[in-house]
Amino acid sequence: MLLDADFLRYSRQLMLPLCGESGIQRLRQARVALVGLGGLGSLVAPYLAAAGVGTLRLFDHDSVSLSNLPRQWLYQETDVQMPKVAVMARQLKTIHAGLKVGATAVRVSADNVHHLLSDIDLIIDCSDNMATRQLLNQHAFKTETPLVTGAAIGMQAQGMAFHSAHCGAEYNAGCYHCLYPITELAAGSCQTDGVLGPVVGMAGCYQATLALRILLQDPAMQWSQLWRFDLASGNQQIIQITQDPACPVCAGHASAFS
Template sequence: MSIERISPAQARQRQQAGAVLVDVREAHERAAGHAEDAVGVAKDALEADPRASLPDPAAEIVLICQSGARSLRAAQTLIQAGYLRVASVDGGTTRWLAEGLPMAVPEQSDEERDFYDRYSRHLRLPEVGEAGQRKLRAARVAMVGAGGLGSPAAFYLAAAGIGTLVLADDDVVDRSNLQRQILHSEERIGMAKVESARIALSALNPRVRVETFAERISSDNVERLIADADVVFDGADNFPVRYLLNDACVKLAKPLVYGAIHRFEGQVSVFDAGRHRGACPCYRCLFPEPPPPEAAPNCAEAGVLGVLPGVVGLIQATEVVKLILGLGESLAGRLLNFDALGMRFRETRLRPDPQCPVCAAGREFPGYIDYHAFCATQ
């Protein structure tokens, strides 16, 4: 059966004569304005259970979307479900508005208006949508390091709408940081990095809560930092903190998004052994022992290409968002290596170590150790 296609003016006339006008766009689209007196029912919800919103299959029903495509598909579904008088509005809400027909804008708080405007491009993604964006808003991410890796990641996580970012770093901004640590600026040299980061992130997205943790991470405070986090971000620049974070995340069953950079190369992975014992590796499965200090100098000693932490940090941020939303395939069990000079990515499969002293299946947490001594003696 062919579907009747009508103009917005005809739709308005039928609405005034008693037809039910149904806007099948998503809630975030209707929030910007909809045809006056239209009933809002998202297309997927309408198709899943038409009778819940339209109990009378004999009633005259007019469907409208943004341009007319979705309403046509929804109309076909209704006809197949036994509805007898269904029409679709050609040109949708766009044409309705262009022809000067009356519109209604739902009453919203400033916060909700900001939500729909700011995240409109996320809301258009079916894989994210409003439910996913609200999940991001409710999330808490603990970030260790507000430097090279933490800077780009924190910017994009704040922009994406992560509700709470906890930034841990005990350092202050130095002029040498500005070549790569884009959270900071010339006028904030000498300021605590976490405070400098809070200023930058709040300017970008004032709806994101930024909690500062201006302490050196140790066995005494690491659990206080990550206990309530949904995801932990490793932007550390030294091995003692990496091993400590790994062990704490295994103990508290937190996914750890790892990143590291050296000169022109970087690597990223997700260590999720705490939630998946025996199935996912931890950092210790990859590096049972740290390399000697001379084999892994820090950026101050070896130098680093300024744009490199941007690439690596943004891959880490992507993994954080995916973990919160439950989207796609994480890097758990995979190590992604990036060679900036060759512009190549290489993937290495990682397996859990059945003898790992921390994450082996059935093994009790052995307790924290003196990580500085452990790294210094290897």
């Protein structure tokens, strides 16, 4: 049951047909895992907290550095050298005091992923390396958990969402591994190729929007579609990610990661 304060706080969301009172209740009951609290995660997390998501579990092994500040706006100069999960948990509680926050300063790996990401309604991949992205994709499909992933580099932002229930040849839809069939190969990153802060913000906002649509059970949700935005040219693309018949993750073959 919503209180008077809830009607005031979420008045703009309540006006949306997608949300309403039942949507606020869904968000309040949702348990979301957010892996990576860099440029993407430091923007996605406060948006979800502010929207009324009830439980956020944060995972990042890193500490705040001075070079993070231009694009990871929730961190401040006084937070440098502090664990990101601790700073983020503190900041999120100032946004939504009723939020349940789990803050774990650990790198998600094949050894701990099943333990860390159990009992979760949604996984949001805000990591910065290909190995973690592939691991989260594999785990999401094994556990039939929706996955939102994104990236930003240079002047390009991208985001996408996957769900095993909406993947397969009959849906003309694949998984992250179908799009990027690599595991340990070096991929470009902000550290190697640079990025502007607002570009990261665009990708993070898109991820947060996808996440809220999934939690609100949007019937028009677009699964396995890559959104790509080149902010230098202003060009946007929506690309359907089709299933690779030989994909070891989603096409019914023995996993290449086991």
